[in-house]
Amino acid sequence: MALALGIRGQSSKSGGMTITAPRQSTAQEHLDRVHTNPTTMARNREHIALITEAARRSGSYIANAAHRSIAAPAEAVAALDTFRRPLQEEPIDARTVLAELDAFGSPATTVQNQGRYFGYVNGGLDPAAHAAAILAGTWDQNVGAHIMTPVATTLDEVAGEWVIDALGLPSTAHASFNAGATIANLTGIITARDALYAKQGWDVGQGGLAGAPALRIIVGDEIHASALKALRLAGLGTGNLERIPTDANGSIIADAFPTDTDDATLVLLQAGNVNTGHSDPFTSIIPGVRERGGWVHVDGAFGLWAAASPTHRHLVAGVELADSWATDAHKWLNAPYDSGILIVRDPATVVRSMSTDAAYLNTGEATPPFQRGIQMSQRARGVETWAMLASHGKTGLADLIDRSIGHARHFADALAEAGATILAPVVLNQVLVSFRGDATTEAVIAAVQADGTLWAGATQWHGQRAMRLSVSDAATTRDDVNASVAAIVRLWRELT
Template identity: 40%
Template sequence: MDAREAALRRAHGHAVRWLASLSERRVPARASVDEVVRALGAELPEDPGVPADVVDLMAAACEPGLTAFPCGRFHGFVVGGTEPAALAADWLVSAWDQNCVMRAASPAYAAAEDIASAWLLDLLGLPGHSAVGFTTGATTANFTCLAAARDAVLRRAGWNAARNGLAGGPPVRVVAGADRHIAVDLALRYLGLGAPETVRADEQGRIDPEALAHTLAAGGPGPTIVVLQAGDIHSGAFDPFPAAIRSAREADAWVHVDGAFGLWAAASPAHAHLTAGCASADSWATDAHKTLNVPYDCGLAVVRDAPALRAAMGQRGDYLIHDEQGDPVDKVPELSRRGRAFPVWAVLRSLGRSGVADLVDRLCRHARAFAEGIAGIDGATVLNEVVFTQVCAGFGSDARTDRVLARLLDEGDTWISGSTWHGRRVMRISVSNWSTGDEDVARSLDAIRRAVTCA
């Protein structure tokens, strides 16, 4: 116990110092992978060490190689920070060390997951009887939902994929917008469904509902899944859900919504109109470690037809203790799994309904401030309609835009990623951190102005 307490005290001290450094530290890492490897030591020691000393070594060796993801000036990759209650709860998750597979094994975890699930469905305006699985992230959440979709549409076509596999069964047709996220394609590959049939999207990435209706009306050799999105990765745009879902229903298709960060618009009265009609879908995927700001990792797979999710994901073993109400393991791919619902419960309990809405609204307000600030820079162009938390901008030629991005990372006062959108190099700003304030936005804009001047 003494060794464990000493190690925990050292870890606490290092964590507090790291968090205190975020407001002033350089955002990109200072050290390379090779430098950190040398500091950690590549050779496995022959003899045991003192746990507290190991913690000190890890902290000292890794700190220069850490990127300040939790900093209010990190605006890349749609990475959230960690809200205080969620961070503290996550420390307890590690200390409690629960394997959250069965209700009987950890009643505390099952209770937290039940409550957090009900709160999430309420906040997001989704059907209250839906099943919620806590996954590693939106990629696995998409996989989980699409697995339930695949098996369900095949059952409707008279084919039992769980028993027979896919070979010999009717082909599953998947239709998605041209600007979908790559996670959708990855999930479909995992599921043996191959690349989706694509439908054109508008300049903001929204699926064209008329093109979708025409594609679906053309029919196909097997049952259909339609994938829509809440929050385009570049523009933040939302698909026109009422028209798109209406066409999907006419084709007897399962509708899945990839809403990794954008689904949280539903939790804000000021932005809920962006998700109008979305609740009529059959399944939804989102992240809690993005807009909700819990620690990595936590995704959410929501399926209206709870038995369909259990049929796709459920596992049975003679040594397991099964509960008649169902178990957490029935809703996700993993058997051994971390207590992800504890931090989700903590952040929802800490913020409450109005706090979650305020969090979403603040992120959107900061995105608009970025767009307004960039629009005032000579030679800069904001390329998207800023409806949520994403901003894309160009600075003349592709080469100049890349020079601006390189200068930003070299200076290090902010982190903003580059991307290619509609064949053009862009600066892509994702405002996702609860701790981002007006001063962080102002400092980041100043850094952009300096980078433009030097480019």
């Protein structure tokens, strides 16, 4: 009688019994069992079913979004209390979770990708970039190093090179993707800080900032809040900033800019004032600062993209002379949130500031992505920008910029014809509007936001309350602008 203990193994006799010694399974046999594992197969089937259902629901959302209020209706916002419950003890089927998310979440969104959302500088959603984001989300890649993800790091690199080329920046520069222009500004300012201190013989990485010599920091009166936040986070503070006066459109007055800067000077300029779209006079400022050893960083979250348009690049002439630039892909490029870009003229400077080391991080790569930014782990943001640029090309990108500016000018002309006051000449995609006094302007903005035909925000400009219209969605058409103007004028008339 034989007792089989294995699969076709060696046989031997012991005490009259034949024992078959177990044979080690081959690697292929192990893999075969992996591939046919019932739990794995069931999980994959469920995963495929879920993402297919999510795609169906996403398509339904897009089909219906254009017909609903741009702002979330009050009843939909109230229904969000459905989500405010204690975490239950037992699991809930994932399909039920997805259905609940769609049923109560989708109606409570702000519709910012159907052409009539003009708040802040929120971009819409480019179809190619969106589709790429879905695929990249399924890939689930960590763009920390090439060894982790050859495809995502390659697309990250190529997209960065394309951005630099499209913007006409130095070909030796390097672009790194991050979570947004605030992070890009922070990374650029830290890089500038360390480079300037290195010239003073101070190693911030070793000595920190305590006891470090002071840097001279020069900004315009209209510096954006994200740049101020970045200065605080970089440990430089905002209490000793040297503020240069700006003109009626928010641009630094070149004649007021100091000519005694040195190699301990950091200058922050901006491409595209957040209210007016006007830029600082780069050609008049940057050469002298850099010749005297200083560093110029440009906050160009949206305005930097004017450089991609042959028709409008003169508005940011000289911006390519700076040392570093911060911009967004999720604004004018309409890449999905969140996606910012830092570009540095000398890649070695950002590596000096952002590099770190550990035995397990030694990938053999010269400068993996985690050595060029704040985050060590990050999603594949560059994939989305690559898809947007690949589908548009240079002419398509320029057309997007030109078209948005054209819509902004049409907005201004139509509202001015109706009797509103345009507070600054429209040069990019920003329109500032007053409706004959602060109280009326506030009332019109509130009525517009409640009406739902469009969405526009409020701002303060040179002592006046203003409606701020930012044409940043690629989906906006002339019909969207006309419908929005008609709604604004109708609501204004009803108030007066």
